[in-house]
Structure formats: C-alpha cells, structure tokens
Amino acid sequence: MDFTSIITHMNDHHTKELVGLVKKFGNQSEPRNVVLESVDFEGLDIAYAGGSVRVEFPQKATPDTIKNAIISLCMSVEQTHDLEAIKQEIAEFAKEFGSGVLASLSPSGEALATYAPVIHSEGRFYIYISEVAEHYASIRANPSNIELMFLEDESKAKSVILRKRLRYRVSARFVDRGGEEFESVFARFVEQSGGAGGIKSIKAMQDFHLIELIAGSGRYVKGFGQAYSIAGNGEISYLGGSGNPHKMGAHGHSPHAAR
Numbered sequence: 001m002d003f004t005s006i007i008t009h010m011n012d013h014h015t016k017e018l019v020g021l022v023k024k025f026g027n028q029s030e031p032r033n034v035v036l037e038s039v040d041f042e043g044l045d046i047a048y049a050g051g052s053v054r055v056e057f058p059q060k061a062t063p064d065t066i067k068n069a070i071i072s073l074c075m076s077v078e079q080t081h082d083l084e085a086i087k088q089e090i091a092e093f094a095k096e097f098g099s100g101v102l103a104s105l106s107p108s109g110e111a112l113a114t115y116a117p118v119i120h121s122e123g124r125f126y127i128y129i130s131e132v133a134e135h136y137a138s139i140r141a142n143p144s145n146i147e148l149m150f151l152e153d154e155s156k157a158k159s160v161i162l163r164k165r166l167r168y169r170v171s172a173r174f175v176d177r178g179g180e181e182f183e184s185v186f187a188r189f190v191e192q193s194g195g196a197g198g199i200k201s202i203k204a205m206q207d208f209h210l211i212e213l214i215a216g217s218g219r220y221v222k223g224f225g226q227a228y229s230i231a232g233n234g235e236i237s238y239l240g241g242s243g244n245p246h247k248m249g250a251h252g253h254s255p256h257a258a259r
Helices: 004-013 015-025 066-080 083-095 134-140 179-194 200-204
Strands: 035-040 044-050 053-055 099-105 111-117 119-121 123-130 144-150 166-176 206-224 225-228 236-238
Touching: 004 015, 004 035, 004 066, 015 053, 015 066, 015 144, 035 200, 053 099, 066 134, 083 166, 083 225, 083 236, 099 134, 111 123, 111 134, 119 179, 123 166, 123 179, 134 236, 166 179
Parallel strands: none
Antiparallel strands: 035 044, 044 053, 099 111, 099 144, 119 123, 123 206, 144 166, 166 206, 206 225, 225 236
C-alpha cells in the first residue's frame, strides 16, 4: 500500500490534529514545525522542531481500517481533555469490578499484594474480610498505608501493555457490626453478588469485619498518552504536556512515547 497520499493529506489539511497528537503522546506543550513523516499499519511517525514521536495504533491496522484508525487517534486528543467525561468514566470503570487488588504493609514492614471482594455502596468502597485472611493483620497494623487497584482483564484489553487500571491510596475504617451502616452495606453486598457462594452465611461470623476503604489520591491509566491524576478531593487532571518524561531511542523515538 502506498502511504504517500495519507501523509500528504494529513500535512495539508490536518496540521492541528498532528499538533494535538504530539502534545498528547509526546508530552510537548507547544510543538512547532509539526509534520507527519511516515505511516505504516502499526502507527504514525510525527516530527517536530527538536524531536519526533512514534504514535502507535491500539491494534494493527489493515488497508481497510487504517483510515478509521487515524481518525480515532485524532479524535482521542479532544476526548483526553474532557475531564468531566473522564471522571464519569472512572466511576463506571470501578463499578465493573466485584473485587480489587490490595497492596498493604505487614506488621513486620513487608509489602503484601492480595485481592478482596469490593462492595460498592453510595460511591464508597468496602471490603468484608476474615481475620484469617493474610491482609487482615496488615490492614490492622497499617490502616493508612494501603492501595486499591482495579485492573482490566487481559482478555478484554487491546494489548497486554494497554490494560486500563485505576489505583487509589486508601485508608481503612472498621465499621461496627450490627449498626445501620453495616446492615445497609451488607445488603448491598448480597445484591451485588447475587448472594451465592456462601455470602449470606458469613454475615454472622464474628471473625469477619466490614471495612470501608476511604479513597484518597490516585491514578487512572486508560491507554497510551492517557494517564490522569486523581486528587484527594476527586478532581481529575491530565498528566502530560510538560516535556517528554521517557528516554529517547537511538533514532529519536521514545520507546514508550505513546504511553
């Protein structure tokens, strides 16, 4: 396939979009002299004053799909900066999960990675875990040194290096058994899980504890050039536009330029 017509068309009619791609994927705040140098079925090579950036498609294109692949890349630039939409997307992404990955610190100071079912109730995260669980002692000992992550399944991701992930620093608050909050959240747990797998039977077990994981700051990564910082108050900011943080390869391309 001859890519010359694509290069000419982009440089003649879509300079604004090329500039946007360099800002997003090259983390350049005000790139100058931006031109599309080359195209292949895996991505675009865009040059600008002082450097160049390789922008890869999420999936390898074909002669039939390359036009739409380029359009999708260009459209993603504007979507990247729609922070209200991203905030809503983050909330919906978290709700897709019935469990999450937990990182905690043991009483002896060792890092521990585990998982636990996560209960979503009124915009808050809860877990219901046993004292026998390995992470229980960690949470008790270091309740303010925990992270919670929701990680997209590999089978759903466009690539193993493009798995969406949402991570929060959280602090643990133990909920008293028998109170209104306990009853309400556990009812939500049953509703969310369908009540199968012995969930109803563990409600009365005294070695189980309901714990709210209070979300603080965090990060949401949805793909190349699409990383967002989450402040403790829930406000979202785009991470980019202030210089390329990645090391450059031998030919001026960042090996991770579109991260």
